[in-house]
Amino acid sequence: MRCITVIFLLGALLGPLSLVHGQQTSQPNASDIGEIQPADPKKFYKEPGYSPYAGKHYPERPLFGDEHVHTAWSVDAGLSGATLDPVAAVRFARGEQVTSASGQPVRLSRPLDWVAVTDHSDAMGTVAAIREGNPEMMQDPTLKRWHDMMNASLEEGSKATFELVAAQSNKKLPAALTDPKWAKTFWEHNTAIMEQYNQPGRFTAFISYEWTSNAGGGDNLHRNVIYRDGKKLADQVLPMTTFQSENPEDLWKWMAAWEKKTGGKLLAIPHNGNLSNGRMFELRMFLGGAMTKDWAQQRQQYEPLFEAIQMKGQSESHPSLSVTDEFAVGYELWDRGNLNIVPKKPGMIEHEYLRQALKDGLKVEQQLGANPFKYGMAGGTDTHNSLTAAEEDNFFAKFVSAEPRPDRWNEDAMKFNGRVIKGWEMTAAGYTAVWAMENTRAAIWDAMKRRETYATSGPRMTVRFFGGYDFVPRDATSRSPAITGYTKGIPMGGDLKKAAAGKAPTFLVAAAKDPLSGNLDRIQIIKGWLDASGKLQEKIFNVAWSDAERRKAQADGKLPAVGNTVDLKTASWTNTIGDPELMTVWKDPEFDPALKAFYYARVLEIPTPRWTAYDAVYFKVKMDAKVPMITQERAFTSPIWYTP
């Protein structure tokens, strides 16, 4: 009785305070771009009706960001020498100069619009403690050994990272790393930082984490979980970790429970199908059961986007699956194994690349009545040093040990039991462009959810892609193609309604170059469909291209190459070939209204120096002949689906 009284008194004393928690999000900045300031002397339209924008409400500029950034708080990053924390990651993304862990000053060519810092939820934040030799952790002989390696040298630190990744994959992580008390502490700290740096209207800092499932020993099923909401909701539940489950279906359950409890919204972005050894887009459920409609619906609901390109290669298309695709050949392929470089067996690649999955989705939808692979496109870096530096001439790589140094091209980027991926194979990519109405968490998240996004390999080209039945060639030469696009069609990521008799889908597609990057070579539309005999097909159409006076389409639809101005002696190019803008209206000449199909646009730049070329010049090194020195940067849009 006495005890109860005491508890009651304490409760009465402290209870009311517990109602006040969390932090208020700041109000949107009143001086956002696009608003007319009251001080403006006039709304400089000389005649009424001049402005085609008046009364229109549509996204005017793509917002570029990285949905995949790790900091020193991620276990593998910290082990490999990362010292920059989430504050540094956000400051770097919004354009500030920072000093990298290897001591080099670095800055983006221009700020990003948004960032999602996605430290691994498993043992988030424990590594800083390993590096510092946290006595509690040092009781564990494995952690102690990693600590010693990390402090010995960068090289040893990298080795420690690989051991840790392998241990995580094989479920042999030391118990001290898996204690939930750490996760809680660092999660709340993380959300507080994102809240402070999120500036609606100027720069969006998402609350997010990566759920890092390495099923079966390194089969990459990782997902980035992105929160639409702020700290107040995010703090109510601890992030899902793979200690609880490495089954993606359980992640969706966790997301559903979180949304129900908090009233907020989440989405997940899977990545690196290329390292999943056939598991990312397998045609069965995680535990081996047959796919169900419910499963397909959940996957579509919680996973609107797929990360098609990042520093560990691209997962958009593979030359063995898309045999007519000349631009998939040799383009940033990491196709030898999984995350532990366990070699692939025949049949695995079929379930790793998005284009094939988009096709498979049509067939599964036919069978189940729901499409599990209705993915739009995202791009991220997956950097592990806080530096979202995806530019070829400013490539700070994935790990501290691979930050700019003369030998990085020839060192081992990943190594397991003698199986190696070399440094030069790293990809300087990528970003996600989002057609959001404004630069806020909610607006960007909503655009991701409706898949109005495209992935780029790093440059910030503008890409518009609309589908409808009534676009005519003149629409591509109208003063503002974007307005026509929204008025007469639906944007990337959407669905075309069933075609009326005699109608075929038409597409308005347009691209403008990144002012700091190469001119444009061409726009292609990639079509996938389920034919009448139940077979999956794909075809690539060249729909707009530069230098049209000297480049004519051949009988098979292929185009002569745009040419090449790259000078490897100076790592430079000229925009004397290619065009700054391309736009056209294209009508599917082979349309069959009875068949399910999807269409997406791929935009290619003219050839420009790859990061290896910049390294070769800066460090005066000669690389092996097999190292690619020239790249064609590109963008892939989210598809538009046709469902009869």
Add this chain to the structure above:
Amino acid sequence: MVHAVTRFLREPLLHFFLLGAALFGLYSWLQGGLPSAPTEIVVSRGQVQSLQMQFERVWQRPATGDELRGLIDGWVKEEILYREGIAMALDRDDPVVRRRVGQKLEFILDSAAPTPATDAQLQAWLDAHPNDYQIEPTYSLRQVFFDPARHGDRLDAAIATARRALESGKLVEGDTTLLPHEMNAARASEVTRVFGNEFVEGLRTAALGRWHGPMRSDFGVHLVELSNRQNGGRATLNDVRAEVERDLLHARAEDAKAAVYEKLRANYRVRFEADGTVSSPAG
């Protein structure tokens, strides 16, 4: 401070310590001294709630009856072992306990430190770090685009014709482009992002209300009318209050943590047995 208290309240182990301390005090007061061997364990309603809450935070559903009984049995067992262990002084020199307790104190300091800053303090911070809060120039402009490839040799003539039309107040649509035809109060970095560096350079000094050009960009050639320009420069506190406050409080929290430690450190004299040196009070 509200933060600290809130976190404090959400920390089940702290609940327990708090409760423990309170009970300890109560016992001492009622019995006039320490109980020599307390053999009663009270599973309070608060404790049960705290166990339930912990369970829910991970699993996002209430524990079932069986699960809750398991949690309580586990807690009782832990409590008995804990008391016996404390009696044997097993907590001393244990790195886990050491780290955990020290960390909790740090955690509390971390969140407790910042007190709201006054306007004068914010202003002083802003004055001391002007470069961190520069306001960019903004431009309101309208542009007519010419694609050189489309006009070839007749580009100059086309521009001249368009300019005359514009200057007499007529509309000129220009060539098709994805570039915006107008930008309103856009920051210099925004304009740069869209049109490139070269274009923005030309806007710095251009007179308002007149058509300028032809100005070059990576895309082609433009005639540009600037209707408004705000020159930017040093920010006032009203412009950047939220950022200044964030940065000032961050710096203060770091300073406060260091100061608390220094204060604590001053109470200690550290002697190194190996080489016989002594450091006191700080070092």
